[in-house]
Amino acid sequence: MSGAPRSDVTFLPLGGCGEIGMNCNLFGHDGQWIAVDCGITLEQAPGALRPSVQMPDLSFISARREQLRALIITHAHEDHLGALPYLWEQLRCPVYATPFAAAVLRHKTRNRRGTLPSSLIEVEPGERTALGPFDVEWLPITHSTPETCALSITVGDSRIFHTADWKIDNDPVVGPAWCSRRFRELGEAGIDAVICDSTNALRGGYSPTEGQVAAGLAKVIQSCEGRVVVGCFSSNVARMQTLATIAAKTGRYLGVLGRSAAGMARCAQQVGLLSRDFQPIHAEHLGYLPPTEVLAVATGSQGEWGAALHRLLTQTHPDLSLDAGDTVILSSKTIPGNEASVARLVDGLRARDIRVIAADDSDEPLHASGHPCQGELADLYRLLKPALAIPVHGEQAHMAANAKIARDAGVSSTLTGRNGDLFYLSPTPGVRRRFANVGRLAWCEESERLIGVTQAPSTVDA
Numbered sequence: 001m002s003g004a005p006r007s008d009v010t011f012l013p014l015g016g017c018g019e020i021g022m023n024c025n026l027f028g029h030d031g032q033w034i035a036v037d038c039g040i041t042l043e044q045a046p047g048a049l050r051p052s053v054q055m056p057d058l059s060f061i062s063a064r065r066e067q068l069r070a071l072i073i074t075h076a077h078e079d080h081l082g083a084l085p086y087l088w089e090q091l092r093c094p095v096y097a098t099p100f101a102a103a104v105l106r107h108k109t110r111n112r113r114g115t116l117p118s119s120l121i122e123v124e125p126g127e128r129t130a131l132g133p134f135d136v137e138w139l140p141i142t143h144s145t146p147e148t149c150a151l152s153i154t155v156g157d158s159r160i161f162h163t164a165d166w167k168i169d170n171d172p173v174v175g176p177a178w179c180s181r182r183f184r185e186l187g188e189a190g191i192d193a194v195i196c197d198s199t200n201a202l203r204g205g206y207s208p209t210e211g212q213v214a215a216g217l218a219k220v221i222q223s224c225e226g227r228v229v230v231g232c233f234s235s236n237v238a239r240m241q242t243l244a245t246i247a248a249k250t251g252r253y254l255g256v257l258g259r260s261a262a263g264m265a266r267c268a269q270q271v272g273l274l275s276r277d278f279q280p281i282h283a284e285h286l287g288y289l290p291p292t293e294v295l296a297v298a299t300g301s302q303g304e305w306g307a308a309l310h311r312l313l314t315q316t317h318p319d320l321s322l323d324a325g326d327t328v329i330l331s332s333k334t335i336p337g338n339e340a341s342v343a344r345l346v347d348g349l350r351a352r353d354i355r356v357i358a359a360d361d362s363d364e365p366l367h368a369s370g371h372p373c374q375g376e377l378a379d380l381y382r383l384l385k386p387a388l389a390i391p392v393h394g395e396q397a398h399m400a401a402n403a404k405i406a407r408d409a410g411v412s413s414t415l416t417g418r419n420g421d422l423f424y425l426s427p428t429p430g431v432r433r434r435f436a437n438v439g440r441l442a443w444c445e446e447s448e449r450l451i452g453v454t455q456a457p458s459t460v461d462a
């Protein structure tokens with residue numbers, strides 16, 4: 001790598017630093033790189049029916065692909081793996097992922113244009129992988145989709161900790177609960193730098209657990225009389241498990257509405273993440289059941305055009321129709337930018353006398369974020385005790401708040417920046433602004449190819 005002494009360990013975000021979405025990070029040492037994640041972001045232009053699928057421009061690393069040892073996928077969310085089918089041809093490196101993330105990647109590649117990596121290597125959480133000079137330990141960490149892994153990267157004399165997306169969840173319903181033992185050990189052994197999720201750094205306290213959400217959903221669903229449809233993010237496998245358990249307890253049958261939710265459920269079943277009581281009936285059978293026996297999980301909690309909840313609203317769903325007295329629960333939060341489409345969904349259902357209970361304004365916990373609030377961030381910094389913290393996965397305000405939490409928790413040095421900045425992690429912290437050319441590509445449906453996005457919609461200033 002030009003300009004960096006051989007001993008340096010560097011970090012170069014190509015996406016996801018200064019924005020939430022399309023994560024792609026590079027770690028460099030001695031002329032070699034590993035990439036971590038390759039995600040998309042959805043940009044909804046005013047007036048457009050569907051959002052545009054956008055992803056980071058990887059030309060910096062594709063021009064150096066003989067120096068790229070591997071690409072690591074930390075977890076199965078779209079903002080971490082969704083761009084890989086579109087961009088892998090540019091990299092052609094081995095891709096490492098956990099069994100669930102690999103199943104999701106195969107599923108997405110089957111159902112979309114794009115290429116499955118010819119070398120897709122499955123790694124169990126807890127394993128270690130040697131990738132050139134990088135020794136990578138896959139550390140299970142709790143998040144809103146299973147098998148998420150933080151990474152401990154040992155390279156040269158340095159140890160770097162990349163958190164991936166995470167929260168502290170002592171009752172995650174699916175997968176192992178939060179365990180700080182290994183994080184504490186690594187902190188005692190010495191960590192040079194932590195790269196950390198900033199999504200919820202503006203929120204105080206701690207996020208609820210999936211177990212608390214399960215209790216909230218059970219309480220609300222028990223009180224419902226007609227059909228119940230629960231909208232949630234399709235990658236939230238724990239939420240689907242929760243609904244299967246509630247269905248069994250309340251004498252209802254669970255159905256899964258929406259292709260992406262059905263696909264995620266199948267991926268989770270394939271790798272053994274769901275319990276035996278997860279036995280959804282075929283969606284086309286839902287319409288024949290008495291209303292009190294129907295519980296459906298549905299896609300489209302953001303009011304997306306054409307998703308299952310939108311079809312229930314417009315009475316065009318082939319498998320189920322809702323009547324007055326039925327209930328729709330939005331077990332999700334409204335993502336900023338989607339307020340209008342969510343309001344259309346809620347108002348339209350209520351106009352038909354369908355009860356709508358949204359997590360955003362319910363007293364019961366009906367949704368839990370997968371990202372750390374301020375209390376969780378401070379706890380992790382105190383465990384890891386890094387010399388340097390670099391907040392990512394957030395807009396400027398989130399990253400600045402995260403950096404302050406790190407300093408308050410005793411981290412002596414913090415750096416914030418933006419995509420394309422080269423951060424020196426070790427031995428001496430520093431940053432070279434605008435080191436690499438970065439940008440966005442958008443998938444154009446008409447021409448079936450990637451086109452450059454001239455102006456990135458989310459603006460950041462380092």
Ligand SMILES: [Zn+2]
Pocket residue numbers: 023077079080165393
């Ligand atoms: Zn993410």
Ligand SMILES: [Zn+2]
Pocket residue numbers: 075077080143165370
């Ligand atoms: Zn995530």
